[in-house]
Amino acid sequence: MGKIIMPRYLRSVARDPRVIAAHLVLALIVVAALLAPLATEPALRQQLSDSLDPPSLFSATTTRGALLGTDSLGRDLGARLLLAIRVSLTVGALAVGVACLVGTVLGLLTGYFMGWFDNLVMRIVDALLSLPFVVLAIAIVAAIGPGLVNVAMVLGLTGWITFAKLVRGEVLRLRQLPFVEAARGIGCSHLRILFLHIAPQITGIVLVTITLTFGQMIIAEATLSFLGLGIPPPTPTLGGILSGAQDTFFAAWWIVAFPGITLMLIVLSVNIIGDFLRDYFDPQINHLSGRKKRKRPAKNVEVPNRHGIETR
Amino acid sequence: MHDPMLSVENLVTHFPARASEAGRGKAVIRAVDNISFSVSAGETYALVGESGCGKSTTARSILRLIEPTAGSVRFRGTEVTACTGRALRALRRDMQMVFQDPYSSLNPRMTVAQIVAEPLIVHRMASRSEARDRTVKLLDRCGLDRRYADRYPHAFSGGQRQRVVIARALATSPKLVVADEPVSALDVSIQSQIMNLLCDLQEEFGLAYVLISHDLAVVRHMADRIGVMYLGKLVEQAPVDEFYRNPKHPYSRALLSAIPKHRPGDASARIVLTGEVPSPTNPPAGCPFHTRCPHVMPRCHTEGPKTSTNAAGHSVACHLFDEDSNDS
Numbered sequence: 001m002g003k004i005i006m007p008r009y010l011r012s013v014a015r016d017p018r019v020i021a022a023h024l025v026l027a028l029i030v031v032a033a034l035l036a037p038l039a040t041e042p043a044l045r046q047q048l049s050d051s052l053d054p055p056s057l058f059s060a061t062t063t064r065g066a067l068l069g070t071d072s073l074g075r076d077l078g079a080r081l082l083l084a085i086r087v088s089l090t091v092g093a094l095a096v097g098v099a100c101l102v103g104t105v106l107g108l109l110t111g112y113f114m115g116w117f118d119n120l121v122m123r124i125v126d127a128l129l130s131l132p133f134v135v136l137a138i139a140i141v142a143a144i145g146p147g148l149v150n151v152a153m154v155l156g157l158t159g160w161i162t163f164a165k166l167v168r169g170e171v172l173r174l175r176q177l178p179f180v181e182a183a184r185g186i187g188c189s190h191l192r193i194l195f196l197h198i199a200p201q202i203t204g205i206v207l208v209t210i211t212l213t214f215g216q217m218i219i220a221e222a223t224l225s226f227l228g229l230g231i232p233p234p235t236p237t238l239g240g241i242l243s244g245a246q247d248t249f250f251a252a253w254w255i256v257a258f259p260g261i262t263l264m265l266i267v268l269s270v271n272i273i274g275d276f277l278r279d280y281f282d283p284q285i286n287h288l289s290g291r292k293k294r295k296r297p298a299k300n301v302e303v304p305n306r307h308g309i310e311t312r
Numbered sequence: 313m314h315d316p317m318l319s320v321e322n323l324v325t326h327f328p329a330r331a332s333e334a335g336r337g338k339a340v341i342r343a344v345d346n347i348s349f350s351v352s353a354g355e356t357y358a359l360v361g362e363s364g365c366g367k368s369t370t371a372r373s374i375l376r377l378i379e380p381t382a383g384s385v386r387f388r389g390t391e392v393t394a395c396t397g398r399a400l401r402a403l404r405r406d407m408q409m410v411f412q413d414p415y416s417s418l419n420p421r422m423t424v425a426q427i428v429a430e431p432l433i434v435h436r437m438a439s440r441s442e443a444r445d446r447t448v449k450l451l452d453r454c455g456l457d458r459r460y461a462d463r464y465p466h467a468f469s470g471g472q473r474q475r476v477v478i479a480r481a482l483a484t485s486p487k488l489v490v491a492d493e494p495v496s497a498l499d500v501s502i503q504s505q506i507m508n509l510l511c512d513l514q515e516e517f518g519l520a521y522v523l524i525s526h527d528l529a530v531v532r533h534m535a536d537r538i539g540v541m542y543l544g545k546l547v548e549q550a551p552v553d554e555f556y557r558n559p560k561h562p563y564s565r566a567l568l569s570a571i572p573k574h575r576p577g578d579a580s581a582r583i584v585l586t587g588e589v590p591s592p593t594n595p596p597a598g599c600p601f602h603t604r605c606p607h608v609m610p611r612c613h614t615e616g617p618k619t620s621t622n623a624a625g626h627s628v629a630c631h632l633f634d635e636d637s638n639d640s
Contacts, residue, residue, distance in 0.1 A: 178417035181377055186431045187404035200421040283464040
C-alpha cells in the first residue's frame, strides 16, 4: 500500500511550489512542537531584571541573549513559543477531531434518514446557534473546569455544528442523485449506501472544512485563554502570549510579532494543504498531469485514446 | 396462458401535492393511476407516453424505488409490494434497472470495475477475485476494453458510460431489466449501438425488459408489446406490429401521426392535439383524454371508459370501441 501511495503523493506535492512550502513549514512546526519539552525549563524561569529584553537575533543591546527576546516577566520568548505551538496544535487537533467526528456522523445520519432524528438534531443546532460562543464556553468551562482537554472539548462541542450543517446539506443533495438510487436498485443496504456511496463524495468539503476550522480553533483557544477560560498560565499558548503582550505592545514588538507570525504560518500552511488534499482525493482532477501539463507533454500521448481527459 | 414473469395489477402511486399547488385539503398527484399489465420471460414490454405521464414512476414503483400507494406487483410468484428489508434486497438481484442519464447514475468516486462488481459483492455472489473476473467479462461483453476497467466514470463518453450501467445491471444475471429511457440521453449514432447491445444481451441471457421510452422509433425496433400511457393511465396495449398497423385510441393515433415521415407527401395526415395535458393533481372526470380528444362524445365527460380486449391481445380504453370490442 505505502509503496504505491507514497511516491504518487510526493509526486503530486512536487507539482506546486506552494504545496511544497506548506508541507515544509508544517513539518518544521511539528518538529518544533515535538522538541518543545526541551524548552520547558527556560520557558518557565522568570527573571525580572531581563524583562522585555530584545531579540539577540536583531539587537546588539541585549542583556539576556535570548534569540527571540523575553517577555515582561523575563521569560525566554523562543522557548515559550515552542511550548505554545505544542499546546495550540494539540488543542486544535483534538477540537477539530471531536467536531469533525460528531458533526460528520450526525450530518450523514440526519441528511440521509431525515425524519424525527433530523428534527431533533437540527433543533439542538438552532439552540446552540442562538447562544453566543463565549457565553456557551463560560457555561461549559464553569461546569467542567479549565484545562487543555476541557478547552478542546468546549471547542469541539461547539464546532461540530459547522460540520453537521455542511454535511447534512450535501447529503440532502446527494441522496437525490441517480447513482444513489442505482445503489438502492442494486440491493445495497442503507449503511452501505451512506458510507460507501455518499460519504466518499463529501471528503473534499470535509477536508477543507477541517483545515479552515483548525485555524479557527487555534484562534478560539486564544480567545478563551485571553478571557481566563482557556488553558491557565503558566502554560504558554499562542493566544495567551498574544493577549499578554497587549500592555507592552509598543515597547516590545517581538512578543506580538513572533507568535502572530507563527499562528499565521500554521493556519496558512494547513489551509494550503487542505486545498491540495481535496484535489488529490478527487478522481476528476488529474493531479499528476493536470496542473503543469506543458512541462511533460510527451507523457500524455503515450496512452491511446484518453477518453474525456483533454490535453489542452 | 402460462404465468407471466411480472404482473402488475391495479398499481397506484400518488404523491402528496404541495399546498400551493393543490389549494387546500388532502390533494395528491396521481402519477400512476390504476395500471395493469404483465411481462413474460424474454419479452420486451414498452411503456410509451409523453413527459409527465407516469412512465418513470411506474418503472420505479415496480422496483420499489418509489413506494406504490396501492395495487399489486408480482414477480415470479413473489408479491413485491409485501417485501421488506432483506427480502426486498434479495429480490433486487433478479430485477435490475438501467437509468436514463449515464452521467449521474455512476458513482464518480468508484472505478468502473468497482461499480460493475458491486452487485456481486452486495449479494455475496462472488469473492473479490471472482467478481473481478466476471466484471472483466461483463465489460468485454458490453463492448468496453478491459484496459479501462480501473478508470473512473468521468473518463468515459456517454455511450461508454451507458455500457457500464448495462454491465452493472447484468452482473447478478437478473431475469428482468427495467430500462428507463436507456438511449434518450445519447447521440443518435450511439443510440442504435446501445439498442443493438440491449437486443443482443436479451437474446443471450433470456432477459425480459420493461422499456420506458418516448421515442416510438426505438420502441418499434425493440419491443414485443407496447403500452401507451396518458395521465397516469394505460389507454392502449397491443403487440407492437398490431399497434403500428392499427392504433385504436385517438391518443395513440395522434402520437403515431407525429412521427416524421420518410417520404414527402405520405398520405396520412398529422393529427395535431390542442390544449395541454391536464394536471395529474386534478384529472378530468370521465375519460382522462376527453379534454383533447378529436372524437369526444358527451358520455366521455362523465363516464370513464372500460378496457376492452380482443383476441389478438389488443386492448384499448376508449368509448369509441365499447360496442365493437369483439371484432378488431
